[in-house]
Amino acid sequence: MADDSLILGHRLSEWCGHGPILEEDIALTNISLDLIGQATNLFQYAGKIEGKGRDEDQLAFLRYEKEYKNSLLVEQPNGDFGMTIMRQFLFDAYRLPLFEALTKSSDAQIAAIAEKSLKETKYHYRHSAEWVIRLGDGTEESHQRIQKSLDLLWRYSSDLFTSDDIQTEAEQNGISPSIEEIKGLWSKNVYSVLEQATLVIPDNKWEQNGGRAGKHSEHLGYLLAELQYMQRAYPNMEW
Amino acid sequence: MEKAQDILELERRFQEKIDNDIRIEPNDWMPDAYRKTLIRQISQHAHSEIVGMLPEGNWITRAPNLRRKAVLLAKVQDEAGHGLYLYSACETLGADREETIDDLHSGKAKYSSIFNYPTLSWADMGAIGWLVDGAAIMNQVPLCRCSYGPYARAMVRVCKEESFHQRQGFEIISKLAQGSPEQKEMAQDALNRFWWPSLMMFGPSDDDSPNSAQSMKWKIKRNSNDELRQLFVDVTVPQAEMIGLKIPDNDLKWNEATQHYEFGEIDWTEFWEVVKGNGPCNYERVETRRKAKENGEWVRAAAVAYAEKKKNKELAVEA
Ligand SMILES: [Fe+2]
Numbered sequence: 001m002a003d004d005s006l007i008l009g010h011r012l013s014e015w016c017g018h019g020p021i022l023e024e025d026i027a028l029t030n031i032s033l034d035l036i037g038q039a040t041n042l043f044q045y046a047g048k049i050e051g052k053g054r055d056e057d058q059l060a061f062l063r064y065e066k067e068y069k070n071s072l073l074v075e076q077p078n079g080d081f082g083m084t085i086m087r088q089f090l091f092d093a094y095r096l097p098l099f100e101a102l103t104k105s106s107d108a109q110i111a112a113i114a115e116k117s118l119k120e121t122k123y124h125y126r127h128s129a130e131w132v133i134r135l136g137d138g139t140e141e142s143h144q145r146i147q148k149s150l151d152l153l154w155r156y157s158s159d160l161f162t163s164d165d166i167q168t169e170a171e172q173n174g175i176s177p178s179i180e181e182i183k184g185l186w187s188k189n190v191y192s193v194l195e196q197a198t199l200v201i202p203d204n205k206w207e208q209n210g211g212r213a214g215k216h217s218e219h220l221g222y223l224l225a226e227l228q229y230m231q232r233a234y235p236n237m238e239w
Numbered sequence: 240m241e242k243a244q245d246i247l248e249l250e251r252r253f254q255e256k257i258d259n260d261i262r263i264e265p266n267d268w269m270p271d272a273y274r275k276t277l278i279r280q281i282s283q284h285a286h287s288e289i290v291g292m293l294p295e296g297n298w299i300t301r302a303p304n305l306r307r308k309a310v311l312l313a314k315v316q317d318e319a320g321h322g323l324y325l326y327s328a329c330e331t332l333g334a335d336r337e338e339t340i341d342d343l344h345s346g347k348a349k350y351s352s353i354f355n356y357p358t359l360s361w362a363d364m365g366a367i368g369w370l371v372d373g374a375a376i377m378n379q380v381p382l383c384r385c386s387y388g389p390y391a392r393a394m395v396r397v398c399k400e401e402s403f404h405q406r407q408g409f410e411i412i413s414k415l416a417q418g419s420p421e422q423k424e425m426a427q428d429a430l431n432r433f434w435w436p437s438l439m440m441f442g443p444s445d446d447d448s449p450n451s452a453q454s455m456k457w458k459i460k461r462n463s464n465d466e467l468r469q470l471f472v473d474v475t476v477p478q479a480e481m482i483g484l485k486i487p488d489n490d491l492k493w494n495e496a497t498q499h500y501e502f503g504e505i506d507w508t509e510f511w512e513v514v515k516g517n518g519p520c521n522y523e524r525v526e527t528r529r530k531a532k533e534n535g536e537w538v539r540a541a542a543v544a545y546a547e548k549k550k551n552k553e554l555a556v557e558a
Pocket residue numbers: 288317318321397401
């Protein structure tokens with residue numbers, strides 16, 4: 001979860017100064033800030049549980065590519081504004097029910113982080129869903145563009161829900177909700193918004209999975225090269 | 240048509256208000272030249288905030304840790320906010336926001352030249368916050384008392400945030416100056432590159448600043464360029480000493496009699512060249528902003544079209 005927040009937060013931060021209107025520049029930066037804040041909280045907690053003395057920055061900046069377990073969706077490049085919005089929407093629609101359920105997690109710290117993140121995610125979801133509808137039902141050009149983004153990104157959406165032994169264990173301990181249940185809630189929201197946006201789910205049902213197992217797309221390496229640049233070039237220094 | 244006599248009377252009353260420190264508000268009568276001067280100055284200021292996002296934006300994706308990344312993002316976002324307030328202040332004078340922005344893209348409007356210098360290392364984030372936001376504060380604090388109400392009020396908000404930025408920048412560079420030899424060198428290099436351009440931020444020397452007298456009379460400007468520059472040097476030099484960095488000026492010395500620092504000659508040729516468009520990044524900065532607008536064209540069109548459709552649907556339901 002921390003990796004999802006970090007990588008998507010990083011992607012959104014690439015927009016800063018380049019947004020289609022100033023108000024959206026500010027909005028995307030806000031979302032980016034929220035995600036980086038979530039990543040910070042989650043990494044801090046992960047480092048504490050791990051107990052090897054790694055802090056949030058070591059976890060965020062000093063792992064190898066395959067140790068990042070973010071979904072393939074969030075590492076995809078920004079593309080045009082429509083691509084960024086569609087990626088965000090598919091992600092927010094997953095994060096919203098996830099955080100909602102995690103507020104009832106048996107782990108108090110996770111529940112507390114989820115509580116705070118849920119407030120932010122509600123706003124993110126509203127923002128991205130509104131834009132999907134606006135672009136889908138806007139002009140001919142915007143409809144075509146956002147439909148194309150959906151066509152390209154759809155195959156990565158199932159990767160959000162890939163389960164593994166750790167996930168199964170977390171579900172059994174009541175730390176995490178059932179990922180299948182989250183997927184059901186996700187589908188419901190996604191289908192309803194896409195319909196309002198007059199967009200169609202692509203016919204091609206082929207899925208690209210692997211992010212949760214550390215098998216990424218070619219894009220992540222470049223992202224990490226930038227993200228890790230300072231930590232790699234100037235090791236063991238304080239900033 | 241107002242008669243010449245009436246205009247003289249209006250101008251007299253206008254100046255009287257200014258002399259008595261009564262704020263001018265959007266609906267008040269004001270001379271055309273006052274309006275034009277303000278539109279020029281406020282729009283230049285707005286453009287500077289927006290273009291100013293780019294040099295620092297250049298390091299957001301390479302910030303060295305999570306905290307620095309978040310702080311830098313928030314800072315650059317503040318600058319976007321400053322741009323928004325200022326474009327709004329400009330609109331109260333009857334200027335159209337889109338046209339104002341197009342003037343930036345066509346090269347007709349100027350912005351602060353400092354943003355035409357590249358950011359080459361992480362230390363530049365420190366140098367910019369410390370020196371550039373620092374110089375901006377010196378320029379802007381007097382504007383909080385500017386005769387034009389909306390501009391003065393925008394400046395009050397902006398100045399609060401700028402002083403926060405200045406402290407953050409100083410914190411970044413202090414940390415580097417106290418760090419490893421590589422970090423210290425990075426900090427000194429950033430100071431070397433940003434010192435002189437920061438002094439140029441106060442504009443040409445008073446002898447070469449033709450609009451200043453009128454702006455002072457209108458209380459758009461309260462201090463001369465050279466006064467503010469001196470104030471900046473006097474405040475900043477001890478800060479550099481405190482963190483063990485050397486100001487790149489061999490002529491710099493304290494004058495006991497005047498209680499001011501004396502400093503070397505500014506390279507005005509460089510200043511005017513950068514203003515004309517020959518700085519290291521003039522082309523890239525404007526091009527980036529122009530592209531952002533161009534790439535956003537379809538998004539704005541969609542938003543307008545959707546709003547229109549929604550309104551029509553609502554009307555249909557009502558009918
Ligand atoms: Fe600013």
